[in-house]
Every structure is written in structure tokens, then in C-alpha cells.
Amino acid sequence: MEICGTHTVSLLRSGVKSLLGDVLRLISGPGCPVCVTSQGYIDAACELAARQEVTICTYGDMVRVPGSHGSLEQLKARGADVMVIYCPRDAVHYAAARSDRKVVFLAIGFETTAPATAAAIIEAERMGLENFHVLTAHKLVIPAVSALLSGGDVAIDGLLCPGHVSTVIGADAYRPVVDKWKMPCVIAGFEPLNMLVGIAELVEQAVTGRADVANVYGVAVSPAGNRVAQGLLSRVFAPAPAVWRAIGTIDDSGLELRPQYARFDARAELDVQIGPDHEPPGCMCGQVIQGKVAPSACSLFATACTPVKPVGPCMVSSEGTCAAWYKYGSSITKAQVGPQ
Amino acid sequence: MTVNSHANSSTDEQIVMAHGGGGESTRRLLAEHVFPKLRNELLDPLTDSAVLNVPPGRICLTTDAFVVQPLEFPGGDIGTLAVCGTVNDLAVMGATPKALSLALIIEQGLPLTTLDRIVDSIAAAARQAGVVIATGDTKVVEHGRGDGMTITTAGIGIMRDDVQIAADRIQPGDVVIVTGRIAEHGLAVMSAREHLAFDSELTSDVAPLGGLIERLCSDGGDIKFMRDPTRSGLAGVLADLAETTGLTIEIDEDVIPISPTAWHAAELLGIDPLTVANEGKCVVVVSAEDAERALAACRRHPLGKRAAIIGRVFHRDPALVELITRAGGRRIIQRPYGEELPRIC
Amino acid sequence: MCLAVPGKIVGISRDPDDEVTGMIGTVDFQGSRLDVSLAMTPEVTVGNWVLVHAGFALTVLDEQAARETWQYIESADLGQMPKELRDLSAGAAEQD
Numbered sequence: 001m002e003i004c005g006t007h008t009v010s011l012l013r014s015g016v017k018s019l020l021g022d023v024l025r026l027i028s029g030p031g032c033p034v035c036v037t038s039q040g041y042i043d044a045a046c047e048l049a050a051r052q053e054v055t056i057c058t059y060g061d062m063v064r065v066p067g068s069h070g071s072l073e074q075l076k077a078r079g080a081d082v083m084v085i086y087c088p089r090d091a092v093h094y095a096a097a098r099s100d101r102k103v104v105f106l107a108i109g110f111e112t113t114a115p116a117t118a119a120a121i122i123e124a125e126r127m128g129l130e131n132f133h134v135l136t137a138h139k140l141v142i143p144a145v146s147a148l149l150s151g152g153d154v155a156i157d158g159l160l161c162p163g164h165v166s167t168v169i170g171a172d173a174y175r176p177v178v179d180k181w182k183m184p185c186v187i188a189g190f191e192p193l194n195m196l197v198g199i200a201e202l203v204e205q206a207v208t209g210r211a212d213v214a215n216v217y218g219v220a221v222s223p224a225g226n227r228v229a230q231g232l233l234s235r236v237f238a239p240a241p242a243v244w245r246a247i248g249t250i251d252d253s254g255l256e257l258r259p260q261y262a263r264f265d266a267r268a269e270l271d272v273q274i275g276p277d278h279e280p281p282g283c284m285c286g287q288v289i290q291g292k293v294a295p296s297a298c299s300l301f302a303t304a305c306t307p308v309k310p311v312g313p314c315m316v317s318s319e320g321t322c323a324a325w326y327k328y329g330s331s332i333t334k335a336q337v338g339p340q
Numbered sequence: 341m342t343v344n345s346h347a348n349s350s351t352d353e354q355i356v357m358a359h360g361g362g363g364e365s366t367r368r369l370l371a372e373h374v375f376p377k378l379r380n381e382l383l384d385p386l387t388d389s390a391v392l393n394v395p396p397g398r399i400c401l402t403t404d405a406f407v408v409q410p411l412e413f414p415g416g417d418i419g420t421l422a423v424c425g426t427v428n429d430l431a432v433m434g435a436t437p438k439a440l441s442l443a444l445i446i447e448q449g450l451p452l453t454t455l456d457r458i459v460d461s462i463a464a465a466a467r468q469a470g471v472v473i474a475t476g477d478t479k480v481v482e483h484g485r486g487d488g489m490t491i492t493t494a495g496i497g498i499m500r501d502d503v504q505i506a507a508d509r510i511q512p513g514d515v516v517i518v519t520g521r522i523a524e525h526g527l528a529v530m531s532a533r534e535h536l537a538f539d540s541e542l543t544s545d546v547a548p549l550g551g552l553i554e555r556l557c558s559d560g561g562d563i564k565f566m567r568d569p570t571r572s573g574l575a576g577v578l579a580d581l582a583e584t585t586g587l588t589i590e591i592d593e594d595v596i597p598i599s600p601t602a603w604h605a606a607e608l609l610g611i612d613p614l615t616v617a618n619e620g621k622c623v624v625v626v627s628a629e630d631a632e633r634a635l636a637a638c639r640r641h642p643l644g645k646r647a648a649i650i651g652r653v654f655h656r657d658p659a660l661v662e663l664i665t666r667a668g669g670r671r672i673i674q675r676p677y678g679e680e681l682p683r684i685c
Numbered sequence: 686m687c688l689a690v691p692g693k694i695v696g697i698s699r700d701p702d703d704e705v706t707g708m709i710g711t712v713d714f715q716g717s718r719l720d721v722s723l724a725m726t727p728e729v730t731v732g733n734w735v736l737v738h739a740g741f742a743l744t745v746l747d748e749q750a751a752r753e754t755w756q757y758i759e760s761a762d763l764g765q766m767p768k769e770l771r772d773l774s775a776g777a778a779e780q781d
């Protein structure tokens with residue numbers, strides 16, 4: 001299983017997946033930060049966007065995700081102030097320049113991205129900003145993987161681990177996964193050859209019955225990870241339960257703002273609730289992101305649900321498994337059907 | 341009847357509503373800021389319509405609208421784009437571009453110096469392309485309703501009788517050529533946008549292709565098909581072609597011309613360079629026999645120096661555009677969905 | 686989640702009043718330049734290669750590791766070193 005959505009896309013886009021063909025089954029796991037974001041969160045973001053005084057700052061992928069009543073893109077077309085940014089600091093600086101606006105940054109992503117949010121909040125605090133807020137939905141990879149494996153539903157022989165998340169958390173972070181489930185964990189980057197080297201290592205371990213942490217992305221990943229980034233995270237955030245779309249709540253798998261940064265929390269400061277999850281009828285995104293079914297198994301795939309008219313986030317997000325399948329080769333890639 | 345006081349001042353710094361009113365303000369604006377730079381036989385009479393003498397044969401007519409943001413970007417501006425975009429739509433049909441009409445919708449508040457620069461660009465691009473601005477129109481919209489400026493054009497060209505450009509002429513075995521490095525225009529424009537601003541050596545490739553295409557049509561053998569990969573980029577043109585012809589097009593990623601700067605800028609933004617707009621490039625399809633000849637003809641022209649054969653046409657079901665990746669694998673290229681947003685994830 | 690791009694630090698500025706978030710690096714990506722926050726990589730120096738994600742440098746790239754990995758791959762005829770890593774290892778070679 002490749003945990004990370006960028007691995008899914010990179011494997012397809014580089015053509016490596018087409019080379020592996022039927023020999024190896026690659027199952028896409030829950031590593032797309034948009035896909036695993038609960039629909040309640042999206043609805044809350046839309047509710048804020050509809051407010052005249054609010055500017056929503058977001059990464060590009062969130063803009064087309066459909067909530068219960070439309071997407072941010074559609075709200076923008078009706079006049080909502082939705083700004084696509086590249087860096088969370090852009091949101092901070094915009095808030096500083098426009099004291100007349102209430103700026104809400106949509107903080108999604110895994111450990112690769114969360115430290116950037118943390119640093120942005122620290123910067124906003126230093127600048128004394130009162131109009132910068134964050135709607136958090138950051139998620140943590142290891143707790144999610146653990147929950148997936150303890151569910152026991154998916155038969156996998158090894159985990160291809162996300163190279164860039166690992167620059168932050170470190171290769172050693174996978175040790176508990178290896179020890180508890182005897183699951184080979186190989187950390188790889190995103191160049192075709194590096195991914196292949198990583199997959200080769202996984203196969204080697206699986207075939208010889210070994211289970212270990214192996215890091216083939218040593219150029220960027222160290223055993224301990226980036227301590228400074230980890231420090232930023234623990235200064236601003238604390239682990240908290242998080243809702244994973246169609247999987248449910250997983251303990252300690254998300255990040256919440258610590259009390260001393262509570263004033264940056266959009267929920268309290270701007271009085272918005274994150275409601276319960278509800279999946280659109282027929283949508284199998286939840287099962288797709290757990291690696292239980294392939295996109296082709298969903299009756300909506302490529303019919304009612306396409307990148308132009310997506311039903312669920314797996315099709316909207318460029319990293320979503322369904323979007324990647326649709327875009328890069330659903331008819332060439334052999335169907336990777338999950339357990340029958 | 342009193343003359344609007346704005347119209348009396350010749351030191352106006354901005355476009356105001358009166359400039360679009362059709363009265364004295366308009367006349368003065370055009371007389372001082374537009375006509376002198378665009379003078380030509382067709383325009384000078386300043387009649388409601390231009391009168392053209394056209395030889396017998398087929399006339400090519402195209403129209404286009406330009407809404408680029410920002411108005412001025414590395415390598416050009418909306419004026420350059422308006423002329424080149426229109427001219428290129430004619431040239432890729434195998435027509436010799438002759439004359440353009442130009443309608444400017446200007447937002448109140450646009451600095452006159454900006455208008456001057458854009459009109460200068462229009463004049464320069466028209467000269468370079470060998471076309472004239474035969475007629476035009478100017479309107480002004482209220483502040484907040486115009487994005488600074490938008491331009492609509494129509495263009496007329498005379499069809500060459502020695503070429504026959506048609507997608508249905510494409511056969512299995514034919515070869516696909518692109519005339520130079522891709523992705524530069526779209527990325528250059530993006531680099532100038534406010535919330536993405538990054539410094540780049542990238543400049544737009546916006547250029548009139550009439551000269552290059554003329555060389556190609558004269559010396560390049562039998563040119564079966566041409567299109568310029570603007571919005572939706574190379575991917576868009578190829579996907580359209582596969583759909584129209586019902587044939588599969590196989591492209592080799594390794595040989596697609598792209599500068600390292602463009603490639604890395606696209607990586608940085610998380611955008612596929614195949615989907616990025618080009619404004620000075622052409623996709624050409626010729627038979628295998630004519631491939632080398634067409635390639636050589638392109639390369640003899642300054643705008644085609646980096647032309648390359650990037651792929652081949654096959655009869656294969658289903659009809660797709662398939663990319664042979666650098667890693668030696670395969671994936672399908674599809675038309676991009678619309679706005680390709682910068683990704684960080 | 687993981688789109689990070691390698692680039693070379695060509696300039697660093699520091700805000701003396703802002704220890705945590707005041708360090709900014711100008712990073713060159715083969716002809717494009719972006720100012721990124723060095724909040725997560727305070728140890729960098731000009732000439733280092735970093736991985737950039739969402740406007741932040743995530744980590745310094747280990748030049749030695751890069752060179753060794755790709756030398757192995759090239760010697761085993763498994764492929765060609767990507768250009769940016771070739772530049773990276775060329776930089777490392779200069780320092781030897």
C-alpha cells in the first residue's frame with residue numbers, strides 16, 4: 001500500500017505503475033489530505049466563505065471539493081472572497097494588510113504541511129493580528145496507519161511510506177508499526193527510480209519474511225526527522241481525535257490548537273461548528289481511501305462522478321485516487337480490486 | 341450643451357467613463373493615444389467599417405477575446421497577446437493574416453500610461469506580424485467591472501491555395517511536431533500574479549507565427565494539420581486531435597522541448613507543463629516521409645529553432661493520447677479539467 | 686501532501702527581532718526564485734540545497750547521501766542521475 005496520495009499520483013504519472021502491471025498490486029491508502037477531510041469541515045468552510053467579512057485562504061485542492069451545498073469555487077462565483085494561496089504566510093500577510101477582513105486559513109494536510117501552519121500562527125501572534133484565524137483539519141499519518149492495520153480488513157504485504165512527511169517525523173517513527181504488525185515499512189521519495197527502489201525493498205522484505213524500517217530517501221529523511229519542525233508542531237498543536245472521512249474518528253490522529261493559541265481557532269472565534277459527516281449517496285470515497293476497493297468498483301466512477309462534476313473528494317483532489325485513475329490511465333492500469 | 345469638464349483636460353491620468361461615451365472625450369482619447377500608433381490605409385478613413393480589397397478565393401475569419409491577468413507580464417501584455425493570438429489562429433489554418441479589428445473594453449481608472457504601453461505593444465505586434473488594425477471600438481465600464489481591460493478581436497486572412505489543413509487528413513504513421521519549448525507563456529503569467537509572485541527568467545513566448553508557418557508551408561512538404569496550443573496547452577490540442585480523428589497519438593516525454601526553468605517552475609506550482617498555455621508555438625502533423633523536411637523548415641526560422649518530433653499517430657483502440665514517460669512506462673494524457681490550480685499537496 | 690521541490694539557497698535574510706519565523710531564504714529553482722521561510726531549517730547556509738513545500742524549507746538535502754545513491758544506480762546501469770541531484774552532487778564534489 002502506498003500511504004501517500006502523492007505516491008499514488010507519482011506512480012501513475014511517471015508510468016511506473018503501468019510497468020508493474022499485474023505482478024504487484026498497489027493499493028492506495030488514506031494519504032490524500034483533501035480526501036480524508038470530513039464533509040462537516042468542508043461545510044464549515046463554505047459557511048464561513050458565505051460571510052461577507054470573511055476571506056478564505058486555501059490551498060488549491062480544497063476549492064473544488066463539494067460540500068452539502070456546493071463548493072468554495074461555486075461560492076466564489078457567487079461573490080465569496082476565496083483566495084488560493086501557495087503558503088500559509090500569504091494568509092498571515094494578507095490579514096496584516098487588510099484589517100477590515102476576517103481571514104480564515106484552511107489548515108489541512110499531514111505532517112509535511114502542519115509545521116508551516118504552526119509557523120504561520122507563531123508569526124501572526126508576533127504581529128499581534130486579531131483578524132487571522134485557522135480552521136484546522138491537520139491529520140497525522142502514523143495513528144491513521146495504525147488504525148487501518150488494527151482494523152484488520154486490508155491484506156497488505158508492505159507499506160510504501162511518504163517521503164516528505166517522513167522528513168518531518170523521521171524514519172524511526174515507523175518502528176512501532178513494524179514492531180506491532182510485523183509490517184515492512186519503506187520510506188521513499190517521488191522520483192520514479194526512487195519509488196522503484198523502495199518498492200523493490202518492500203518486495204524483498206515481504207518475500208524473505210522480514211519486517212523492518214528501510215529508508216531509501218536518505219537524501220531527505222533522517223532517522224529522527226526534523227526536530228525543529230516537530231518543535232513548532234508541539235508548541236502550537238496538541239494531538240486530538242480527528243474525523244477521517246467515512247472511516248470515522250481515530251484517537252490522537254489530528255491536531256488541535258493548544259489553549260495559548262485558542263484565539264486563532266476559527267471555530268470559537270467565528271462561531272462556526274464542524275457538523276457530522278455524511279457521504280453523498282453512492283459515493284464510495286471512504287472505502288477507496290481505506291484501500292478496500294478500487295475506483296472502478298464505484299458505480300459513480302467516470303459516470304456520475306468525473307473531475308468536471310465530482311461527487312466526492314477522491315475525484316476532486318488532484319491526489320485523490322479516483323482523480324489519478326481517471327486522469328492517468330484507468331483503462332490502461334489493470335483494475336486493482338480490493339479483497340472480494 | 342456643456343462639454344464634460346473631464347474632456348477639457350489634456351492631462352487626464354486615468355480613463356474615465358466619458359472616454360467611452362462616443363463624444364469629445366472619446367475622440368480625443370483615440371486621437372491622442374490610439375490612432376497615431378496604428379495608422380494604416382484601412383484605418384485612416386476612420387469610417388464605421390473598414391473596406392478591404394480581397395483577391396478571389398477563400399477568406400479566413402476568426403474571433404478571439406482576451407482577459408489575461410495581470411495585463412502586463414514578462415515578455416508581453418494583453419495587447420501583444422491580442423494581436424498574436426488572433427494572427428496565429430489564422431496562420432494555423434494555412435491563411436495569410438491581413439487585417440484585424442480591435443474592440444477595447446477599458447475599466448474606469450486604468451492609468452493612461454498603461455493604455456499607451458498596451459497600444460504600443462499592439463502596434464509593434466501588428467508590424468511584426470505584417471497585419472494592420474483596420475477598425476476598432478472603445479468602451480469604458482465602471483470601476484470594478486472590467487479587470488483593467490479586456491480586448492476582443494476579429495481577424496481576416498487569405499487562405500493559401502497550396503495547403504490543405506484538415507484533421508481528417510491525418511493517417512496512422514503520421515508524425516507530430518511541436519515548434520519549440522512549451523509552457524512558457526502560462527508560467528510567466530502565473531509568476532506575475534499577486535499571490536504567487538516568484539521571480540523567474542521565464543518570459544511569455546507570445547509571438548506571431550505567420551512567418552514560421554509560411555516557411556513551413558513553403559518548404560516543409562505537405563502540412564496536414566496545425567494548431568497552436570494555447571489554453572489547455574499541448575495536452576488539450578492532442579486530446580482534441582485524438583477525439584476528432586479517432587486515432588491514437590503516442591508522445592515521447594523525453595523529447596518534448598521544455599526549458600529546465602519552465603519544468604522546475606511547473607514542479608514548484610504543482611502544475612503539469614503539458615496543460616500550460618503557449619502563445620508562440622505550433623503543433624504540426626505531417627506524414628512520416630515529410631517529417632525531417634518539415635522539422636528542418638521549422639528550425640530554419642528563429643521561432644522554430646527548438647522544434648522537435650514528439651510523437652506519432654497510430655491506429656489503436658481506444659483512441660487515446662498516450663505518453664511514454666521518462667521512466668519508460670505509459671500513461672494517458674487527457675484534456676485538463678479547466679483552471680489548473682497551484683497545488684502544494 | 687507531499688509535493689516538495691528541491692532548490693538551492695542563494696541568499697538568506699534574518700530579522701534580529703524574530704528568532705522563530707524571521708529567517709527567510711531566497712531559493713533558486715533552476716531559473717526561478719522564491720523567498721521561502723527557513724523557520725524549520727535554521728541551520729542552513731547559502732549554497733545548501735533544501736526541499737521546499739508550501740513556501741517553507743522542510744529539510745536540508747544531504748549531498749553525500751544523494752551522491753552515493755545515484756553513483757550506485759548509475760554504476761548498476763539502473764538509470765541516470767536526475768539533473769538536480771547531479772547538480773547537488775556536483776556541488777558536493779566541489780566541497781571535497
